Amino acid sequence: MEFKNVYLGRRAVRRYKDKEVSLDLIGEIIDLAGFAPSSGNVQNWRFIIVTEQAKRQQIADAALEQGWMLEAPVYLIVCNDHKDVEAHYGKLGKMYSIQNCAVISFGVMLAAYDKGLSSCWVGAFDNEAVQRILGIPEDMDPEVIITLGYGDETKKASLREDPRYISYFNSWGSTSTNFPSHLDKLKSLVDIKKQIQKIKKK
Numbered sequence: 001m002e003f004k005n006v007y008l009g010r011r012a013v014r015r016y017k018d019k020e021v022s023l024d025l026i027g028e029i030i031d032l033a034g035f036a037p038s039s040g041n042v043q044n045w046r047f048i049i050v051t052e053q054a055k056r057q058q059i060a061d062a063a064l065e066q067g068w069m070l071e072a073p074v075y076l077i078v079c080n081d082h083k084d085v086e087a088h089y090g091k092l093g094k095m096y097s098i099q100n101c102a103v104i105s106f107g108v109m110l111a112a113y114d115k116g117l118s119s120c121w122v123g124a125f126d127n128e129a130v131q132r133i134l135g136i137p138e139d140m141d142p143e144v145i146i147t148l149g150y151g152d153e154t155k156k157a158s159l160r161e162d163p164r165y166i167s168y169f170n171s172w173g174s175t176s177t178n179f180p181s182h183l184d185k186l187k188s189l190v191d192i193k194k195q196i197q198k199i200k201k202k
């Protein structure tokens with residue numbers, strides 16, 4: 001798939017078909033996503049693939065009772081094995097370890113989309129509860145829950161901020177009139193209606 005189509009096609013999907021996802025496919029996705037960058041190539045991400053209905057129910061409850069999550073047949077829990085990163089990078093280690101997990105999570109979502117799956121990043125959850133439910137050791141942090149499955153909704157991306165209003169040059173606050181935005185070229189691919197509603201609400 002063309003990069004632009006993968007990047008714009010991947011959306012936060014919260015409706016899923018009642019269709020099993022093969023472990024083989026999940027393995028393929030993790031293989032591909034694993035080529036993400038990480039500090040010193042430490043790859044401190046660890047995964048728990050959750051398919052059991054009872055466990056998914058408990059996790060959805062621990063995620064502020066986001067009931068929609070139950071439709072997704074697979075949760076990929078991205079865990080942060082931060083010890084080595086912290087030992088190696090000292091003060092910066094904690095931040096790097098979290099950044100590495102964020103990078104891999106997005107990689108997983110893009111790879112999943114390329115393989116025909118939909119996903120949603122879930123960050124609102126009780127870490128300790130998820131740790132308990134899945135038997136995650138105390139020195140390992142669950143960072144991200146990614147729901148995975150065959151999507152049952154089609155969504156267009158909402159229009160994003162115009163880069164001219166969020167970019168500065170050489171120092172904070174310094175703008176340039178020579179900096180073009182190419183957002184117009186993407187407008188046919190994004191949901192402008194949503195954006196207008198958002199602006200009206202403000």
Ligand SMILES: Cc1cc2nc3c(=O)[nH]c(=O)nc-3n(C[C@H](O)[C@H](O)[C@H](O)COP(=O)(O)O)c2cc1C
Nearest residue numbers: 010011012013014066120121122123124125157158
């Ligand atoms: C750090 C982070 C936490 C998020 N937490 C949740 C969440 O708990 N529940 C949820 O439904 N979506 C969550 N999302 C998904 C966002 O709502 C979604 O990515 C955003 O609205 C933009 O939509 P898009 O992904 O379709 O572009 C989270 C995304 C990120 C990056």
